[in-house]
Amino acid sequence: GGGVIGCAIAYELAKAGLAVTLVERGTPGCEASSAGAGMLAPQAESSAASPRLGLGLASKALYADLALELRERTGLDIEYETGGNLHCFLDEGDEAVGRAACAWQREAGLKAELLSRADALALEPDLSPEVRGALFLPEDHWVNNPRLVTALATAAALERVRFVTGEATVLVRAGDRVTGVQVGEDQIRAALVVLAAGAWSGQLAATAGLRLPVGPVRGQIVCLEGIPRRHRHLLHIKDHYLVSRVNGEILIGASVEWAGFAKQVTAEYVRSALDAAIRLAPALARLPIKATWAGFRPWAPDERPIIGAWPGLDGLVIATGHFRNGILWAPITARLIRELLVERAPSMDITPFLPDRFAK
Ligand SMILES: Cc1cc2nc3c(=O)[nH]c(=O)nc-3n(C[C@H](O)[C@H](O)[C@H](O)COP(=O)(O)OP(=O)(O)OC[C@H]3O[C@@H](n4cnc5c(N)ncnc54)[C@H](O)[C@@H]3O)c2cc1C
Known part of the structure; x- marks a missing residue:
């Protein structure tokens, strides 16, 4: 799969000298990896210190x-932005949640700060007077994720990764070994297959008789056109967030829905997103809607990514289940896969992420 995970791994392995073929049925980044919002927000995405938080920080x-590397090699700017994350409080409940988050994050050695209304407005003058304060997480960042996947795919191609456009229909297995993938009439043989097919990974694993419980969780986004650019921080309000891109786009995300593979944008979500955004920053009401879209996060039941060799079977490595954090976790996933395959020693403890927990 040529999402952010597959492209990052292909690039990393090719740089390490391996011969890599990447099979993608659409174009690189055509699914979740472009549908996402691009936040690199391990702190906002955690409610306690955990292995997931450690993976995100790494x-x-x-x-x-x-x-920098992608800019040098491809000329593409992935718009890595470091403005930080403002969780705005509208009521006492928000404030209590923000205070608790601030406390545990500081205890864990992370930067977190409670801001008064005046301080929050000084950072983002667009905010409604209804905002009574905010939790500021200065070290949550973001990128332009469609550009990231394009840059990774371009860098991978420059490292001589071979791109095959087509659907892998079967993981080919000979006894206790995976020997390649079937793509149309062709069988692509490989010493090793990395399964990185996003929300479709469970279906593909099933063709080799494996039970990998990964499926789709739909996320919807409404995108406003906000030129000139309005915000310099990630903004959160209750269940929604706003991500401001360099080109003026403001992404309002995102739903979290178990709706199968129905790629729909619903009236209900559009209404809730616009209500939240306009409540947070009333001036947004006058902006045009540029686009709406939906994508499928690859979800595993314990909401941890699945990274590592499938036990008891040679030739198969899994890299999926990145759920809400695949953009954030892509570089470390690629590095860990390279360390597993080339150095044979991962630089961090990946026990919580191994596929062994599902391979029963
Ligand atoms: C609305 C939304 C908001 C999000 N926001 C964020 C965020 O702010 N920050 C963050 O870190 N993450 C975010 N995510 C999550 C992130 O986008 C995903 O975790 C990540 O993109 C998963 O990458 P992937 O490569 O595993 O999957 P995908 O990008 O879905 O890639 C899988 C690829 O495999 C291909 N494929 C599948 N089956 C086959 C087959 N049989 N043969 C050939 N090709 C195949 C598909 O075409 C696809 O291109 C968000 C997701 C959504 C939907």
Whole structure:
């Protein structure tokens, strides 16, 4: 799969000298990896210290160098932005949640700050007077994720990754070994297959008789056209967030829905997104709607990514289940897969992410 995970891994492995073929049925980034909002927000995405938080912090730390490297190699700017994340409070409930988050994050050694209404408005003058304060997480960042996937795919091509456009219909298995994938009439043989097919990974694993419980969780986004650019921070209000891109786009995300593979934008979601955004920053009401879209997050039941070799079977490595954080976790996933395959020693404890927990 040529999403952010497959492209990041292909690039990393090719740089390490491996011969890589990437099979993608559409174009690189055509699914969740372009539908996402691009937040690199391990702190906002965590409610306690956990292995997921550690993975997110380790991955975010790779982004500044990755942005430079991709710019040098491909000429593409992934718009890595470091403005930080403002969680705005509208009522006492929000404030209580923000205070608790601030407390545990500081205890965990992370930067977090409670802001008064005046301080929040000083950072983002667009905010409604209804905002009574905010939790500021200065080290949550973001990128332009469609550009990121394009840059990774371009860099991978420059490293001689072979791109095959077509649908992998079967993971080919000979006894206790996966030997390749079937694409149309062709069988692509490989010493090793990395399964990185996003929300479709469970279906593809099933063709080799494996039970990998990964499926789609739909996310919808409404995109406004806000030129000139209005916000310099990620903004959160209750269940919604706003991501401001360099080109003036303001993404209002996102729903979290178990709706199968129905790629629909619903009236209900559009209404809730616009209500939230306009409540947070009333001037947004006058902006044109540029686009709406939906995508499928690859979800595993324990909401942890699945990274590592499938136990008891040679030739198959899994890299999926990145759910709400695949853009954030892509660089560390690629690095860990390279360390597993080339150095044979991952630089961090990946026990919580191994596929072993499902391979029963
Ligand atoms: C609305 C929304 C908002 C999000 N916001 C964020 C965010 O702010 N920050 C963040 O970190 N993450 C975010 N995410 C999550 C993130 O986008 C995903 O975790 C990530 O994109 C998953 O990447 P992937 O490569 O595993 O999957 P995908 O991008 O879905 O890629 C899988 C690829 O495999 C291909 N494929 C599938 N089956 C086959 C087959 N049989 N043969 C050939 N090709 C195949 C598909 O065409 C696809 O291109 C968001 C997701 C959504 C939907």
